[in-house]
Amino acid sequence: MTANELREKYIKFFTEKHGHKEIKGASLIPENDPTVLFTTAGMHPLVPFLLGEPHPSGKRLVDVQKCIRTGDIEEVGDATHLTFFEMLGNWSLGDYFKEQAIKMSFEFLTSELGLSTSMLAVTCFAGDDDAPRDEESAEIWRSLGMPEGRISFLPKKDNWWGPAGITGPCGPDTEMFYWTGEEPAPAVFDSEDKRWVEIWNDVFMQYNKTEDGRFEPLTQTNVDTGMGLERVTAVLNGKKSAYETELFTEIIGEVRLLAGYSEPNEEQQHAERVIADHLRSATFMMGDQFGIFPSNTDQGYVLRRLIRRAIRYARKIGIEVDFARKLAGIVVKNYGDYYGELRDNQEKIFEGMALEEEKFNKTLHNGLGILEKEILKVNDRKNEGVKAFEENFFFEMLATYGFPVEMTIEELENEGWIRDESDKKYVMDKFNHYFEEHQKLSRAGAEKKFAGGLADHSEETTRLHTATHLLHQALRQVLGDHVEQRGSNITKERLRFDFPHPDKMTDEEKAKVEEIINEQIKKALPIHFEEMSVDEAKSRGAIGLFESKYGDTVNVYFMGEGDDAFSIEICGGPHVNNTSELGSFKILKEESCGAGMRRIKAQVGANEA
Numbered sequence: 001m002t003a004n005e006l007r008e009k010y011i012k013f014f015t016e017k018h019g020h021k022e023i024k025g026a027s028l029i030p031e032n033d034p035t036v037l038f039t040t041a042g043m044h045p046l047v048p049f050l051l052g053e054p055h056p057s058g059k060r061l062v063d064v065q066k067c068i069r070t071g072d073i074e075e076v077g078d079a080t081h082l083t084f085f086e087m088l089g090n091w092s093l094g095d096y097f098k099e100q101a102i103k104m105s106f107e108f109l110t111s112e113l114g115l116s117t118s119m120l121a122v123t124c125f126a127g128d129d130d131a132p133r134d135e136e137s138a139e140i141w142r143s144l145g146m147p148e149g150r151i152s153f154l155p156k157k158d159n160w161w162g163p164a165g166i167t168g169p170c171g172p173d174t175e176m177f178y179w180t181g182e183e184p185a186p187a188v189f190d191s192e193d194k195r196w197v198e199i200w201n202d203v204f205m206q207y208n209k210t211e212d213g214r215f216e217p218l219t220q221t222n223v224d225t226g227m228g229l230e231r232v233t234a235v236l237n238g239k240k241s242a243y244e245t246e247l248f249t250e251i252i253g254e255v256r257l258l259a260g261y262s263e264p265n266e267e268q269q270h271a272e273r274v275i276a277d278h279l280r281s282a283t284f285m286m287g288d289q290f291g292i293f294p295s296n297t298d299q300g301y302v303l304r305r306l307i308r309r310a311i312r313y314a315r316k317i318g319i320e321v322d323f324a325r326k327l328a329g330i331v332v333k334n335y336g337d338y339y340g341e342l343r344d345n346q347e348k349i350f351e352g353m354a355l356e357e358e359k360f361n362k363t364l365h366n367g368l369g370i371l372e373k374e375i376l377k378v379n380d381r382k383n384e385g386v387k388a389f390e391e392n393f394f395f396e397m398l399a400t401y402g403f404p405v406e407m408t409i410e411e412l413e414n415e416g417w418i419r420d421e422s423d424k425k426y427v428m429d430k431f432n433h434y435f436e437e438h439q440k441l442s443r444a445g446a447e448k449k450f451a452g453g454l455a456d457h458s459e460e461t462t463r464l465h466t467a468t469h470l471l472h473q474a475l476r477q478v479l480g481d482h483v484e485q486r487g488s489n490i491t492k493e494r495l496r497f498d499f500p501h502p503d504k505m506t507d508e509e510k511a512k513v514e515e516i517i518n519e520q521i522k523k524a525l526p527i528h529f530e531e532m533s534v535d536e537a538k539s540r541g542a543i544g545l546f547e548s549k550y551g552d553t554v555n556v557y558f559m560g561e562g563d564d565a566f567s568i569e570i571c572g573g574p575h576v577n578n579t580s581e582l583g584s585f586k587i588l589k590e591e592s593c594g595a596g597m598r599r600i601k602a603q604v605g606a607n608e609a
Contacts, residue, residue, distance in 0.1 A: 001113075001236045003086075003229055003247055004338070007064055010088045010227070013108050014062040020090055021057040025065040029290035029299060029487065037299050038068035042089035043162070043169075043203075043224045048572050049093050050169045050205060050222050055572075056531045056553040059095040064088055064229070066284060066339070070302050073309070076277050077270040079241035083306065084281035085230050092223035101202050101223040102140045105176065109200070113236060117145055119179045121189035121196060125160055125172030126153040130215045131207065134159075137174045149188040158191065161203040161224070167458075169218060171206040178235050199235060200227045243273050251276045251330045258326075259317040271313040278310040279324060279353075283331040286349045287342040290487050294356045307356045312404055321361060324353040360402070367403030371411055386412060386423050394427050395434035405431045463582055464495040466527065466575045467517070467604050469559055470585065471497055472543065473567040474516040475600075478509050484543065486597065494588060494603045501598045505590045517585040520567075524580035525560045529571075532556055537570055544570035 001009075014020035026045035028038055039045065042065035049055040065087045075081040092101065109115045122141050127133030138151050153159075162170030179185035181195035189196060205222040207215040230242035239245055243252065255272045256262060264272060285292055285303045294304035307324060314323055328349050336343040374393065381388035390396075397403040409427055412418045418427070468488055475483045479501055487498035505513075531553055532540075540563055542556050557575055559567040576582065584605030593599035 001233070003233045003245070006229060006233055006236065007086075007088070007338070009112060010108070011062055011064070013112055014060075014090045014104075018060070018090075018104055020060040020062040023057050023061050023063045025063050027290045028066050028068055028285060028288045029292060037302060038070070039065065040067055040069050041065070041224075042067075042087050042091075042226060045572070046091065046093075046224075047168060048574050050220075050224070051208075051574075052094075052220050053572070053574065054531075054555075055093055056555050059093045061091040061093070062089065063091075066288075068281060068285070068302075073305070077274045077313075079243070080231075082230060082242065082277055084277070084284050085228055088227040088229055088232075090223075090225050094220040094222060097221055097223060098137055098202075098204055099140050101204070101225065102137060102174065103144065105200055105202055105225065106141075106144050109176065113232075115178065119185050120146070121150040121152070121177045121179070121185075122146060123152045123154045123159050123175045123177070123189070123191065125174075126155050128156055130156075131160075131172060134172045134174070134204075137172070137202075137204070141174070147187070152189045152191060154191060161201070162205070163209045167209050167211055169205040169207070169222065170209050170215070171204045171218075171221075173201050173203040175202075176200040180235065180240070197231065197235060199232050201225065243276065247334075248273075248276050248280075250334065251280065251327055254327060254330060255314075255317075255319070258319045258323055259314075261317075268317050271317045274313045275310045275327070278306040279327045280331050282306050282310070282324075282353070283328045283342065283349055284335075284339075286352045287332070287339070287345040289341050291341075291345055291348065293352050294359075304356065307353065308360045308402070308404075311357060311360050312406065321357065322354070324357045325350045328353045363402040364407070367397060367401045367407070368411065370401050370403070371397065371408065375415060375417070382417065385419060386417055386427055388417075391430045392434050394431040395438070398431075398435075399438065458492060460492040461490050462574045463576055463604050464490045466559075466579070467582055467585055467602065468495055468497055469557065469567045469569050469571070469575075470517045470520055470579070470582075471495070471513070471600065471602065472499075472569065473559075474513045475499060476543070477516060478512050479505070487593075494601050497600045497602070498593055499598055499600075500596055502596055504592070505598065510587050510590055514585060514587055520559065521579045521582050521584060523560075523566075524578055525566060527557060527559050527575050527577055527579065529555045529557045529575075540568060542568045542570050 011022055015022055025042075026039060030036055030039055030044055036044065042063060043050065045065075046055070055061065067085050067087050068083060069085075070083055072081050073083060076083060090104070109120065110117060124137045124141075125131070125134040133153060138153070141151055142148070159173050159175065160170065161173045162168060175198050177189065177196040178199050179195060180197050203224040203226070205224060206218055208218050209215055230245070230247055233245050233247065234240070234242045237245055242248065252272050255275055256264065259268070259272075261268060282303055285299070292299045292303055294300055294307060296304070310324065329346075332342045332346045332349065336346075342349070374389065378388040394405055394408055397408050398405055405427070409418060409424055412427070418424055468485070472483070472485055483499045483501060485497065486500060489496040534554055537554050537556050540556070554570045555572060557567070557569055557571050558565040559579060582604045585602060586605065587600055587602045589601045591599050
């Protein structure tokens, strides 16, 4: 079964057999949620609806969600790790719960995909001080014929999901595993045996984690499931890895052609998997509807790291220059029919890839020059080996000049400074020491920067999110209808709004925007939403992203009365009930955030009502 066939079968199963409504997957760049850099699961875009806001498509949903997870970048290259992946998900928003969810999962695995129960095992939450042991799920699995030895109870680190941010919906889950070993599946499941591969996860959102760490029962219980497309495609085709499926065969084949080999050794296989994974991820990041480009901060930094890591591994197997754009073209060709945004943005993707490859090659050239100068400084101490260099030098080559430590080691080895494995270990130990110190500082900054957000659903972020609607409309009135939201980020202290505009805003323009917004706040406009079709929303003058996660029916928020409202915008929420709750509005900064793109940071004042 191909990946395309699996996507189609999954959607049809839930829409045609179980009354779900298909919704479009959301952007890889989270809207208004600073708790994460990327969308890492299907639940991120749906947090307001998981907390009780009605979804315009109903209570039963199904989708395919693009995801990026970057916690294991260094592990990519083995048989299992990926940074970009597609998550098949079905949802119950206060409708069915554990019994129906588990039975539907079992039906899809066995009846639709043809997997034998003899090859399956499941895990359930073992319970702790926060929540009890999930005997309910285990009993449902027993009723479906799952042997007792194939039902395992595991702790929170294994069988609990969420919240997505610091607070929010969460709960126990039950995970399904498939046996991939050559010999018959053992009678008893062993969570440490890697031949048992997780293929699906049903999350039961029963709790809301509060800011003080308590787990309160949710008024609306939900189901959130996730099935990894790449992993299941591999299982269904008897492959040991997603890299062996049609999702990767063409791009890896091109890598081998460029590198000049047909049968890879272990090192070459590792490198080609890193290249294929990282450039596939980078293509989706740049081709996203909120597409990003390489930079030194936030999502752009992750993107730059992925591209440059791919370039470095390409050099290891003999691919020197001008390859990233070609491989991105394969990704666009293979995924463009399903993800039209890749075709729409392909020229931006190709230009971005080529430019970053050119920049990194210059970085490597400059880094070699810096390394040569440093070697001359300590050349009279060569008998000391690598200990002649300052301890922080190996890290500074990366931090200051962007020169990877692996390449520093290679060059020092070529010049005779590294004589054996103990010298390599010394360099890596010193590099890791300073790198970890750097990460501690970065994490501290990130924890402060990414505190709050829509995943927390707090009063402050709700007010700021509401203010983005007023800002959006005010900018259109002052600058023109070309203004549209291209990115948004909210912390508890301020909002950030990105939009296309060719020029820096004048002081007069900023003052006018503030005046318009504060006027709407003083008018105490009522805020309400209406469900309607996309066509009706457009005909009534709504602004916003129509190609979004909401589907054919959308929630349209009105700030003011009827079609004469000040702001009419499609959105998922959350919002305050009246503009007076914002108190006041002030622009903190207006700046460039890319070619033809501007960024406003602003805050709302104390509620003066």
